[in-house]
Amino acid sequence: YEEQYEQHWEKLQQTLELDNIEGFRNEFLDMHPYDQAMFFIEQEKSVRLQIYTYLSPEEVADIMESMDEEEQVRDLISEMDPRFASMVLAEMSADNAVDILNEMDKDHIASFLTIMDPSAADEIKQLLHYEEKTAGSIMTTEYIATYKTNTAKQTMQQLKEQAPDAETIYYLYVLDEDKRLVGVLSLRDLIVAQEDTRIEAIMMEKVVAVSVGKDQEEIAQMMRDYDFLALPVVDFQDHLLGIITVDDIMDVMEEEASDDYSKLAGVTDVERPNDS
Ligand code: ATP
Ligand code: MG
Incomplete structure (x- = not known):
C-alpha cells in the first residue's frame, strides 16, 4: 500500500513539473481530501502556489477543511492571493x-x-460576535429548516434546494410563523411520510436545544447523553440560530482533553489564567 502511495505522489509531482493541469487534477481530485492535504503540506510553498492555480476555491476549501490544525490552515490561507483566499474562506x-x-x-x-x-461575509460576521467556547462560537448557520404547516412533499423539495450547503441533512428543524423552533424530524421520518402529510403531524415536539451562550463542555456532555448527530442552538426566545454537529463536538472534546491534561501535568496555561 505504502508503495502505491509513493508512486501516486511521484506521478503527481511529475504532472506539476510538466505543468500538466489536466493530469494533475485527474490524479489529485481522485484522492480523499485528507490525503490531498497530506500531499499538499509536504510541498514547498512555490509548489503550493502553483497548485492553487490548478484548483477552484471550492476544491481548496475541501482540503483546508480536512486539516486539524487551525494555525496551519491560517498560514496556508495567508500565503494565497487574498482574493482567492477570501473565496476559499467563503x-x-x-x-x-x-x-x-x-x-x-x-x-x-x-x-x-x-x-x-x-452573503458569506455576513454569515461569518454574525458568528464572529459570539464568545469563545460557547454554543454560538462552535455552531454553524448552515442547517435545514422547514415550517410546521408545510407538507412532506414541499419539505422534500426544499431539502433538495438546501442540501448542497447544509452541514448535515439528517435532521430537519421545524419553525412556526415567528420562526421559533417548535419541532424536529429526521430525514428518515420525512422519507417514510405520506407526501401530503403536514410536518406538524410527524415532527417531534420536545426538541432538545441549547442556548447560544451555553458552555461547549456541557454541550459535549449533552451530545453524548442524547446521542444525537446534531443539536440546535436557540436564542432566549427560541429562535433557531444554528446547529452544532458531532464533528464540531469532537474538536471540543479533543481541546478540553488536552486542557485537562495540561492541568494534571501542572502546566500553567498562560493564555487563560482564570480558567477554573
Ligand atoms: P431511530 O433511532 O428511530 O432509528 P434515526 O436513527 O433515524 O431514528 P436518530 O438520530 O436516532 O435518527 O434520531 C431519532 C429521532 O430523534 C428522530 O426522529 C429525530 O426527529 C429526533 N431528534 C433529532 N434531534 C432532536 C433534538 N434535538 N431533540 C429531540 N429530538 C430530536
Ligand atoms: Mg437512531
Whole structure:
C-alpha cells in the first residue's frame, strides 16, 4: 500500500513539473481530501502556489477543511492571493471559516471580509460576535429548516434546494410563523411520510436545544447523553440560530482533553489564567 502511495505522489509531482493541469487534477481530485492535504503540506510553498492555480476555491476549501490544525490552515490561507483566499474562506462552512479567522489579527479579518462575497461575509460576521467556547462560537448557520404547516412533499423539495450547503441533512428543524423552533424530524421520518402529510403531524415536539451562550463542555456532555448527530442552538426566545454537529463536538472534546491534561501535568496555561 505504502508503495502505491509513493508512486501516486511521484506521478503527481511529475504532472506539476510538466505543468500538466489536466493530469494533475485527474490524479489529485481522485484522492480523499485528507490525503490531498497530506500531499499538499509536504510541498514547498512555490509548489503550493502553483497548485492553487490548478484548483477552484471550492476544491481548496475541501482540503483546508480536512486539516486539524487551525494555525496551519491560517498560514496556508495567508500565503494565497487574498482574493482567492477570501473565496476559499467563503466556500468553507461558516463555523470553520470563523475558527480560521479567529487565528488572524483584526486587520486581516477585516480585509478578508471586505473582499468576500457579501452573503458569506455576513454569515461569518454574525458568528464572529459570539464568545469563545460557547454554543454560538462552535455552531454553524448552515442547517435545514422547514415550517410546521408545510407538507412532506414541499419539505422534500426544499431539502433538495438546501442540501448542497447544509452541514448535515439528517435532521430537519421545524419553525412556526415567528420562526421559533417548535419541532424536529429526521430525514428518515420525512422519507417514510405520506407526501401530503403536514410536518406538524410527524415532527417531534420536545426538541432538545441549547442556548447560544451555553458552555461547549456541557454541550459535549449533552451530545453524548442524547446521542444525537446534531443539536440546535436557540436564542432566549427560541429562535433557531444554528446547529452544532458531532464533528464540531469532537474538536471540543479533543481541546478540553488536552486542557485537562495540561492541568494534571501542572502546566500553567498562560493564555487563560482564570480558567477554573
Ligand atoms: P431511530 O433511532 O428511530 O432509528 P434515526 O436513527 O433515524 O431514528 P436518530 O438520530 O436516532 O435518527 O434520531 C431519532 C429521532 O430523534 C428522530 O426522529 C429525530 O426527529 C429526533 N431528534 C433529532 N434531534 C432532536 C433534538 N434535538 N431533540 C429531540 N429530538 C430530536
Ligand atoms: Mg437512531
